[in-house]
Amino acid sequence: MSNKTYYITTPIYYPSGKLHIGNTYTTVFCDALRRYKDLRGYDTYYLTGMDEHGKKIETVAEEREMSPHDHVDEMAAETKALWDRLKISYDDFIRTTEKRHKTVVQKIFEKLLDQGDIYLGTYKGYYCMPCESFFTESQLGENNTCPDCGRETSQLEEESYFLKLSKYADRLLDFIEENPGFITPESRKNEVVSFLKQGLNDLSVSRTTFDWGIKVVSNPKHVVYVWIDALSNYLSALGYGTNDDALYQKYWHGDEVVHVVGKDILRFHAIYWPIMLMALDIPVNFKLHAHGFYMMKEGKMSKSKGGVIYPDTIINHYGLDELRYFLLRELPYGADGVFTPESFIERINFDLANDFGNLLNRTISMVNKYFEGTIEFDPNVTNDFDDSLESLIAETKDNYRESMETLKVSEAIRAVWKLISRTNKYIDETTPWILAKDENKKADLQNVMYHLVESLRHIGIMLTPILLDASHSLFNQLGIPESLQTWDSLQFGLLKETEVVKKPSPLFPRLDSDKEVDKLQSILRGEDKETQKPVDEDNLATIDDFNKLDMRIAKVVSAKYHPNADKLLVLQVDAGEAKPRQIVAGIAKHYSPESIEGKNVVVVVNLEPVKLRGEESNGMLLAGSNKKSLKLLTVEGLNPGDSVS
Numbered sequence: 136m137s138n139k140t141y142y143i144t145t146p147i148y149y150p151s152g153k154l155h156i157g158n159t160y161t162t163v164f165c166d167a168l169r170r171y172k173d174l175r176g177y178d179t180y181y182l183t184g185m186d187e188h189g190k191k192i193e194t195v196a197e198e199r200e201m202s203p204h205d206h207v208d209e210m211a212a213e214t215k216a217l218w219d220r221l222k223i224s225y226d227d228f229i230r231t232t233e234k235r236h237k238t239v240v241q242k243i244f245e246k247l248l249d250q251g252d253i254y255l256g257t258y259k260g261y262y263c264m265p266c267e268s269f270f271t272e273s274q275l276g277e278n279n280t281c282p283d284c285g286r287e288t289s290q291l292e293e294e295s296y297f298l299k300l301s302k303y304a305d306r307l308l309d310f311i312e313e314n315p316g317f318i319t320p321e322s323r324k325n326e327v328v329s330f331l332k333q334g335l336n337d338l339s340v341s342r343t344t345f346d347w348g349i350k351v352v353s354n355p356k357h358v359v360y361v362w363i364d365a366l367s368n369y370l371s372a373l374g375y376g377t378n379d380d381a382l383y384q385k386y387w388h389g390d391e392v393v394h395v396v397g398k399d400i401l402r403f404h405a406i407y408w409p410i411m412l413m414a415l416d417i418p419v420n421f422k423l424h425a426h427g428f429y430m431m432k433e434g435k436m437s438k439s440k441g442g443v444i445y446p447d448t449i450i451n452h453y454g455l456d457e458l459r460y461f462l463l464r465e466l467p468y469g470a471d472g473v474f475t476p477e478s479f480i481e482r483i484n485f486d487l488a489n490d491f492g493n494l495l496n497r498t499i500s501m502v503n504k505y506f507e508g509t510i511e512f513d514p515n516v517t518n519d520f521d522d523s524l525e526s527l528i529a530e531t532k533d534n535y536r537e538s539m540e541t542l543k544v545s546e547a548i549r550a551v552w553k554l555i556s557r558t559n560k561y562i563d564e565t566t567p568w569i570l571a572k573d574e575n576k577k578a579d580l581q582n583v584m585y586h587l588v589e590s591l592r593h594i595g596i597m598l599t600p601i602l603l604d605a606s607h608s609l610f611n612q613l614g615i616p617e618s619l620q621t622w623d624s625l626q627f628g629l630l631k632e633t634e635v636v637k638k639p640s641p642l643f644p645r646l647d648s649d650k651e652v653d654k655l656q657s658i659l660r661g662e663d664k665e666t667q668k669p670v671d672e673d674n675l676a677t678i679d680d681f682n683k684l685d686m687r688i689a690k691v692v693s694a695k696y697h698p699n700a701d702k703l704l705v706l707q708v709d710a711g712e713a714k715p716r717q718i719v720a721g722i723a724k725h726y727s728p729e730s731i732e733g734k735n736v737v738v739v740v741n742l743e744p745v746k747l748r749g750e751e752s753n754g755m756l757l758a759g760s761n762k763k764s765l766k767l768l769t770v771e772g773l774n775p776g777d778s779v780s
């Protein structure tokens with residue numbers, strides 16, 4: 136029996152500038168939903184990509200003195216690298232400049248032209264370049280300004296093809312009425328309905344005033360207007376209209392199709408897109424979700440207003456889970472949210488470090504202290520507080536599921552945090568430190584520990600789509616087997632026994648609030664010294680200094696924990712010499728001995744030997760690091776002893 140299918144898409148981004156946390160929100164949001172559906176056992180497919188055509192991109196490329204091709208290639212590579220950093224689990228990244236996309240758009244255009252849904256006419260209007268939008272005179276603001284952004288528009292009259300929106304308006308209205316979940320939130324649906332009720336003008340769908348676009352095959356002086364081009368990506372990426380349309384058949388005609396967009400592009404997706412599909416005789420079987428915007432205290436997130444925050448800045452300083460958590464938790468369903476340094480740091484300190492991280496820490500410490508790290512389930516022992524904790528565990532699963540299914544990710548997270556608070560309260564109620572004083576209460580104490588671990592296991596499962604590293608670490612630290620990390624194992628009592636790690640590693644270190652708020656504020660003002668990292672010009676190394684170092688590839692032959700220091704590993708490495716060389720490295724917090732054995736690392740072998748806590752070290756490993764993580768430099772395809780320069 137095959138699993139239900141789930142196809143989820145982000146809008147495709149304009150390569151007009153670096154993506155800030157506002158635009159990355161949609162991608163993280165879809166990633167969380169996709170991971171949730173994976174957890175539920177769906178056959179999922181996640182599409183994202185880039186919307187690379189249009190006058191605006193042509194202009195940005197010109198300003199950079201680059202060809203549009205080179206510009207979009209560079210932006211696409213940057214964006215993919217960003218998604219990799221954010222561990223976005225996408226399956227495909229479609230670019231509208233790709234041949235596979237162009238062919239489909241041209242086919243769609245010609246088909247609509249042949250059947251009379253597209254016709255040639257004259258376009259008279261006002262164009263706002265930054266918004267890529269045309270307006271009629273009656274839509275303009277004061278002094279003919281753009282009604283959306285307030286900037287100046289320019290007047291245009293040109294030959295253009297038009298899509299007959301008017302022909303489909305009533306059919307679309309009926310469709311919306313008959314399919315209540317088609318557009319969410321409800322308020323957005325109402326916006327669309329009232330817009331439709333005012334009547335639709337036919338949509339201009341081609342341009343002759345610029346080149347950077349997909350040519351209309353039957354009349355190549357026209358390029359296809361960017362929205363028809365862009366929206367088609369949801370089909371072209373699946374191979375629609377080609378010989379290889381298996382993905383299209385499977386996912387578009389499958390069980391669930393979800394488009395997630397920001398509220399600013401609601402109309403395109405709620406009106407033009409279903410009408411295009413109706414005209415093409417393709418089922419309109421998607422659900423559309425339009426979320427609000429992340430704003431800054433001062434208003435819109437915009438580089439020119441000085442209020443932009445980039446995802447890599449947050450990851451460098453605080454970590455990926457911290458960013459994901461904030462983004463997914465802070466934007467309320469259906470409304471706008473605000474990024475402030477204070478709210479960001481508070482969420483880390485209160486929600487992540489205090490409530491969640493501390494619960495895991497305390498639990499592991501107590502299990503070690505009272506039971507030498509091992510506990511088991513004894514259903515015959517109970518206390519007065521078990522029932523209420525157990526029923527909240529069950530209730531949380533239902534609330535979480537319902538919220539995730541209706542795309543209320545922030546509410547799903549809130550439900551999990553309610554369970555976290557309840558579990559913390561359970562510790563206060565059951566007072567394990569008092570039970571521990573009485574030998575006869577051993578079984579009661581174990582029952583309390585068991586409830587804490589079991590509750591945390593449930594919390595970990597529900598957080599897997601949200602906090603990628605922390606949920607993983609939670610399972611490892613609690614010794615939860617993979618079979619009990621699944622959705623189906625969300626049932627109290629399935630864990631029979633476990634052995635937790637000897638020493639907990641904090642999931643989220645508590646931050647110095649004042650210092651970090653200041654730091655974020657200076658990042659926002661563009662004054663952050665740490666990210667600028669100036670080179671110390673007064674203290675430059677000469678080539679001779681550099682050449683003095685003998686750096687080589689070395690294979691880690693064996694590794695063990697240092698007997699007297701928990702931050703150190705003692706390694707034997709083969710650096711191409713007669714016998715292995717011992718190196719002591721401060722990497723035990725980041726690598727276990729097993730995980731490093733067999734790796735080809737880079738070592739400096741001509742350092743003076745030193746004794747570290749009684750163990751001699753004859754060299755140094757090279758690694759990259761920031762505040763949160765450390766990664767050894769490893770090299771594939773070379774042999775021990777090969778030189779590094």
Ligand code: MSP
Binds near residue numbers: 395398400430
């Ligand atoms: N290229 C079009 C989409 C075509 S889809 C067929 C586009 N691109 S965009 O790069 O301008 O925007 C991409 C997404 O980012 C949109 O969903 C937009 O709503 C979203 N956001 C841009 N700024 C945002 C915030 N400040 N907050 C949340 N989302 C924001 O539109």
